[in-house]
Amino acid sequence: MAEDALWYEAALLVGVTNALNVVADSPLESLEPARPSAEAQEVFAEILAFYDRADVPVAFRRVAADPGYLADLWGATRRVFADNRLTRRHKEALAFAVSVTTRSSFGTTFHLGEMRRLGVGERGAMEVLGVTQMFSSYTKIADTLQLEPDMDGIAAVDPSPAPGGAPLPPRTATPEAP
Amino acid sequence: MPTVRLRDASEYPAPIQKLFEIAKAWFKYDFAQPPAMSRVMAWDPELGAFHGRAMKRAMAPGEWSRAEKEMVAAVVSGVNACAY
Numbered sequence: 153m154a155e156d157a158l159w160y161e162a163a164l165l166v167g168v169t170n171a172l173n174v175v176a177d178s179p180l181e182s183l184e185p186a187r188p189s190a191e192a193q194e195v196f197a198e199i200l201a202f203y204d205r206a207d208v209p210v211a212f213r214r215v216a217a218d219p220g221y222l223a224d225l226w227g228a229t230r231r232v233f234a235d236n237r238l239t240r241r242h243k244e245a246l247a248f249a250v251s252v253t254t255r256s257s258f259g260t261t262f263h264l265g266e267m268r269r270l271g272v273g274e275r276g277a278m279e280v281l282g283v284t285q286m287f288s289s290y291t292k293i294a295d296t297l298q299l300e301p302d303m304d305g306i307a308a309v310d311p312s313p314a315p316g317g318a319p320l321p322p323r324t325a326t327p328e329a330p
Numbered sequence: 331m332p333t334v335r336l337r338d339a340s341e342y343p344a345p346i347q348k349l350f351e352i353a354k355a356w357f358k359y360d361f362a363q364p365p366a367m368s369r370v371m372a373w374d375p376e377l378g379a380f381h382g383r384a385m386k387r388a389m390a391p392g393e394w395s396r397a398e399k400e401m402v403a404a405v406v407s408g409v410n411a412c413a414y
Contacts, residue, residue, distance in 0.1 A: 153397045159404075166405050242398055249402045253409045276393030280402055286385045287403045290367060291412035298333050299366045299414040306359045 156310040158237050162246055165232045169247040169259060172229065176211035176258035184213045191219035195226050202230060204269065209262060241270045248277075249284040332366070339364050346372045349382075356386070367414070 153159075188196065196208045196216070203209070215222050233243050244266040251259025267277055293299075313319045339350050349372065350364040357365070364372075371378035389399050407414075 153401055158401070162401055162405060163408070166408060170409075238401075242394075242401075245394065245398070246402060246405050249406050250409050253406050273393060279388065279392050279394050279399065282384070282388030283399050283402045284406050286381075286388050287406040288410065289381065290385075291407050291410040291414070293370060294367060294412055294414035295410075296333075297366075297370060298331065299336075299370070300332065301414055302361075302363075302366050303357070303359075306357065 154308060154310065155237075156312065157315075161232075161236055161238050162243075165238075165243050165246055166250050168229055168232045169250045169263075170254060170256075171225075172209075172211035173251055173254060173256035173259040175214050176209070176262075177256050180214045183215075183217060184210075185217045188213075188216045189219050192216040192222055195219065195223050198230070199226060202233075203266070210258060241267070241272060244270060245272065245276075245280045249280055252281065252284050253288060336366050336369050339369070342369075342372055346375060 185192070196212070199208055199212055200206065212222060212226060215225060233240060233247075238246075244263050247259065248263035248267055250256075251263050264277060267280070272280075311320060339347055342350070350368060353364055353368045354360060363369070371381060389396060389403070394402075
């Protein structure tokens with residue numbers, strides 16, 4: 153996990169997970185269109201295929217009154233949850249941890265279901281829950297005592313460029329003043 | 331700045347200092363001082379022992395690798411807005 157690319161991917165996943173959860177957990181039933189438009193139905197079909205399920209998750213139904221927005225939200229969601237440098241299975245575990253930590257009822261149930269669907273066993277789910285719980289403890293202890301980071305030296309800095317970008321020029325020593 | 335004075339490893343009794351050495355091996359990193367969290371948990375060894383074992387059990391490779399679990403820990407810390 154030394155490459156920044158993996159951490160960028162994880163951070164983007166955390167953001168989208170939270171974005172879905174805040175809408176799904178809010179009392180927004182009245183925003184769900186009774187008869188979604190044909191455009192929205194097309195997006196729904198992609199969502200159902202991606203998750204291999206019969207019902208569209210509530211987070212998407214609630215924004216379906218604006219099919220263009222729905223399509224972009226879905227595009228972002230599909231991108232961050234699809235297999236990439238991180239596996240989809242691992243991403244669902246991260247999303248589950250985020251959802252438990254933020255007390256998202258929708259996210260916790262949804263991502264636990266996705267983890268199981270993707271083959272994670274009860275032991276695997278318990279492992280993620282254990283890590284989530286332990287670090288929910290450590291973080292609060294650290295915050296209460298206002299501990300300062302002291303472990304950032306463990307990981308090396310990743311010198312690779314941004315995707316598609318040029319690598320950093322090699323560092324040359326600055327000549328010292330005489 | 332921490333709200334308490336973090337004690338140096340040398341201020342802890344010998345059995346705790348041994349635990350700090352074990353922690354170094356766990357992190358595979360030669361800290362000048364044990365991490366602040368290790369020193370905090372060592373303040374109450376009876377709690378620290380249970381908590382530390384639970385943490386090591388949770389972080390041990392199983393269905394997920396240690397690295398995958400470290401990323402879970404990092405996102406939980408991030409969501410909790412914990413800079414440490």
